[in-house]
Amino acid sequence: MFSFLFKKEQQLETLIYQYLENLTRTQEHFVKAMETCLDEGLCGEFGFLIDQTHKFESKADEIKEEVNVLMYSRALIPESREDIMNLLEQVDSIPRIFELILHLIRTQKLKIPEIIKLDVKDLIRLSVESCELMIKQIDLMMKNRQGIRALMATIDHNESHCDHIERSLMTKVFDSDLDKVDKLQLKELIIALGEISDQADRVSKRVNIMTLKRRV
Amino acid sequence: MFSLLGGIFMGWSLGSNDASNCFGSAVASRMVRFWTAAVLCAFFVLLGALLEGQAGIDTLAGLTQIDLEQAVVITIAAAVTVTLMTVFGLPVSTSQAAVGAILGIGFFNQEINLAGLGKVVACWFGTPIGAVVVCAVLYKLLAYVYNRLPLSVIRADILLRVGLIVAGSYASYALGANNVANTTAVFVGAGTLTVFQAALIGGLSIGFGVLTYSRKVMETVGGKLVRLDPFSALMVILAEGLTVHFFTVVGVPVSTSQAVVGAVLGVGLVRGVNTIKRKTLYGIFTGWFLTPPVACFIALCIDFAIHLRYIPR
Numbered sequence: 228m229f230s231f232l233f234k235k236e237q238q239l240e241t242l243i244y245q246y247l248e249n250l251t252r253t254q255e256h257f258v259k260a261m262e263t264c265l266d267e268g269l270c271g272e273f274g275f276l277i278d279q280t281h282k283f284e285s286k287a288d289e290i291k292e293e294v295n296v297l298m299y300s301r302a303l304i305p306e307s308r309e310d311i312m313n314l315l316e317q318v319d320s321i322p323r324i325f326e327l328i329l330h331l332i333r334t335q336k337l338k339i340p341e342i343i344k345l346d347v348k349d350l351i352r353l354s355v356e357s358c359e360l361m362i363k364q365i366d367l368m369m370k371n372r373q374g375i376r377a378l379m380a381t382i383d384h385n386e387s388h389c390d391h392i393e394r395s396l397m398t399k400v401f402d403s404d405l406d407k408v409d410k411l412q413l414k415e416l417i418i419a420l421g422e423i424s425d426q427a428d429r430v431s432k433r434v435n436i437m438t439l440k441r442r443v
Numbered sequence: 444m445f446s447l448l449g450g451i452f453m454g455w456s457l458g459s460n461d462a463s464n465c466f467g468s469a470v471a472s473r474m475v476r477f478w479t480a481a482v483l484c485a486f487f488v489l490l491g492a493l494l495e496g497q498a499g500i501d502t503l504a505g506l507t508q509i510d511l512e513q514a515v516v517i518t519i520a521a522a523v524t525v526t527l528m529t530v531f532g533l534p535v536s537t538s539q540a541a542v543g544a545i546l547g548i549g550f551f552n553q554e555i556n557l558a559g560l561g562k563v564v565a566c567w568f569g570t571p572i573g574a575v576v577v578c579a580v581l582y583k584l585l586a587y588v589y590n591r592l593p594l595s596v597i598r599a600d601i602l603l604r605v606g607l608i609v610a611g612s613y614a615s616y617a618l619g620a621n622n623v624a625n626t627t628a629v630f631v632g633a634g635t636l637t638v639f640q641a642a643l644i645g646g647l648s649i650g651f652g653v654l655t656y657s658r659k660v661m662e663t664v665g666g667k668l669v670r671l672d673p674f675s676a677l678m679v680i681l682a683e684g685l686t687v688h689f690f691t692v693v694g695v696p697v698s699t700s701q702a703v704v705g706a707v708l709g710v711g712l713v714r715g716v717n718t719i720k721r722k723t724l725y726g727i728f729t730g731w732f733l734t735p736p737v738a739c740f741i742a743l744c745i746d747f748a749i750h751l752r753y754i755p756r
Binding site for chain 1: 472473474476582586589590593594595596597599600601603604672673674675
């Protein structure tokens with residue numbers, strides 16, 4: 228009835244959902260790029276997908292900036308303002324990690340050896356699943372629905388599994404006959420890949436705290 | 444008209460200080476713009492004074508018999524007391540200052556309505572205690588409802604924001620209805636003004652104080668309430684408004700600041716936390732006990748001084 232009085236808040240809600248939608252698109256392009264890299268190596272298609280990921284990552288930054296401007300123009304109460312700004316800041320690290328990984332592969336002309344390909348695919352699959360669950364959790368929080376704790380538990384479980392895969396990958400790389408430089412390059416890649424699920428876990432825990440804080 | 448200046452000054456100072464009890468938390472936390480808050484507060488103060496100010500005016504006007512000169516002395520003594528207590532950093536109630544000054548003149552005239560005085564003093568005790576109870580009950584009740592509302596984060600936020608504006612307007616209405624008596628009731632007792640004129644002049648002077656000089660107090664003193672979460676701040680303002688409105692119906696001017704302190708303690712009681720430091724509480728109690736005797740003493744001194752006559756040898 229009085230919706231015209233709260234245009235900024237409605238605009239903000241739309242922007243947050245736009246941001247989450249954009250994050251999903253970035254993630255899809257990252258997964259496609261990684262699949263291409265693992266199956267075909269560095270090729271034209273891989274380059275195109277990196278550019279697409281970068282395009283969506285830049286779009287995410289633009290939306291986040293718009294959200295910040297809206298917040299500073301007194302949309303929401305200060306406590307919610309701070310919570311949402313910090314949350315978006317944390318979520319925004321994820322597309323940055325996607326881009327970092329892809330650029331790492333392109334600039335260092337990384338070739339992922341056969342011995343670790345399956346584990347890398349597994350690590351990417353679990354990390355992306357954590358990100359999807361994290362987006363779902365944010366959606367539940369925005370709509371004030373149940374199930375946030377259950378999602379947090381699944382994301383936490385995924386993160387532990389990813390840590391396990393990460394350690395196993397490190398062992399395989401350093402036990403192999405690869406060149407020392409290649410080993411160090413792959414180590415950097417594995418650490419960056421593991422960071423995705425770590426960050427999703429951090430965001431998920433923050434969402435849980437935000438939900439608990441809202442209860443009076 | 445000149446004789447009313449003391450009362451108008453009291454109203455102005457009351458408006459500039461007490462507006463923070465209604466909109467301080469919303470303005471200090473930048474949830475509401477100062478000018479939106481100030482205009483709403485001034486409007487509802489005037490409305491409250493005009494619609495429900497009569498009961499308090501009747502009570503204060505009936506405490507003792509006074510003439511115009513004594514009415515002026517009372518307003519000046521009350522204003523000086525408020526200024527002195529503020530200079531010493533003690534929280535002060537204009538209601539207690541006004542009643543203390545009326546009592547001083549009453550002692551001088553040897554005529555005090557003890558039944559009326561008893562009612563006023565009982566209500567002074569009742570204000571913080573009542574606010575504690577009202578806030579604790581409101582918090583429990585509304586928290587139960589709020590936690591079960593199927594609202595999105597944004598909608599819950601909007602609800603709290605609208606709640607703070609509505610509660611602030613209601614508290615302003617209660618402030619005007621209850622405290623207008625402190626500014627101009629003595630002039631009704633002296634026969635200078637009718638009740639309507641007193642409510643109008645008092646309401647306008649409080650509103651003028653809100654519009655011209657409340658910004659600093661709202662942005663600094665009001666900030667004290669922001670340490671509470673938005674829901675608690677809303678409960679505090681709502682409880683303050685309800686408590687002060689209750690005493691308006693009873694017909695006794697009370698302190699909105701003391702109602703706020705009581706309500707903040709009520710939140711602490713429900714949540715099991717210390718919302719106010721012990722040192723702050725000591726300051727409040729000191730101000731609470733000192734204001735009436737200080738105002739009484741100052742009124743006696745001023746009245747004595749203006750009746751001194753120079754007798755040449």
